[in-house]
Amino acid sequence: MPMRLFSAAGCPSAQRVRALQQQVGLPHEPREIDLSRKPADSLAHSPTGAVPVLEDDGLVLFESTVICEYLAERHGWRGAWSPDIRQRARERLAIKRFDDLVAPLFFQSLQDTAVLEARPQWRWEVALLGQAARDASPTGMLGLLLAPNWLRMGWLAPDAPVARALRDEAGAFLDQAMASPAVAATSPDRAHTTQQMRARLGLGL
Numbered sequence: 001m002p003m004r005l006f007s008a009a010g011c012p013s014a015q016r017v018r019a020l021q022q023q024v025g026l027p028h029e030p031r032e033i034d035l036s037r038k039p040a041d042s043l044a045h046s047p048t049g050a051v052p053v054l055e056d057d058g059l060v061l062f063e064s065t066v067i068c069e070y071l072a073e074r075h076g077w078r079g080a081w082s083p084d085i086r087q088r089a090r091e092r093l094a095i096k097r098f099d100d101l102v103a104p105l106f107f108q109s110l111q112d113t114a115v116l117e118a119r120p121q122w123r124w125e126v127a128l129l130g131q132a133a134r135d136a137s138p139t140g141m142l143g144l145l146l147a148p149n150w151l152r153m154g155w156l157a158p159d160a161p162v163a164r165a166l167r168d169e170a171g172a173f174l175d176q177a178m179a180s181p182a183v184a185a186t187s188p189d190r191a192h193t194t195q196q197m198r199a200r201l202g203l204g205l
């Protein structure tokens with residue numbers, strides 16, 4: 001059975017997977033899902049109802065980082081993570097905390113900046129991400145996982161405090177990651193995606 005990816009063009013998590021497929025030389029036509037009207041077969045695959053979802057010969061995976069790790073191993077992407085065990089751990093920690101804290105805070109702060117004052121440690125977390133990025137390859141897994149969100153942060157609010165802090169700590173790394181062929185080839189239309197994000201966040205058009 002061929003591999004199937006449920007995706008949505010504007011979704012940064014889905015772009016991670018599509019970029020990874022490009023990176024390992026497996027460009028793949030995804031099944032595009034309208035998130036406002038999800039078809040029954042896409043909902044039947046994942047308890048979260050979110051994209052991306054990958055189906056590979058009976059194996060169903062969701063969560064973009066898990067899917068990307070799986071595909072990187074399956075296709076023997078040797079440069080995915082640093083060869084150094086300690087640096088690898090830093091890179092994995094950076095992406096976990098980006099997903100759990102930094103990216104959500106960026107989006108929440110566009111509606112209410114008070115969320116940043118309530119969690120002042122976020123700057124420390126961004127500094128740790130910057131340290132991990134310093135010794136990572138922008139065309140490796142860390143860059144590939146961060147770039148889709150970095151792209152959208154730049155489109156939406158490049159001067160928001162979280163975006164500014166990321167630029168100060170890891171701007172060159174993030175810009176190089178965003179310009180990599182795999183990320184560039186899978187980037188969605190800017191105007192349409194920005195409009196979708198603004199509508200979802202209630203920011204007006």
Ligand SMILES: N[C@@H](CCC(=O)N[C@@H](CS)C(=O)NCC(=O)O)C(=O)O
Nearest residue numbers: 011012013035049050051052063064
């Ligand atoms: N942690 C998930 C996040 C996935 C996610 O939030 N996907 C969004 C679109 S970007 C989604 O499908 N949301 C469900 C919905 O809109 O109903 C991952 O990394 O895959």
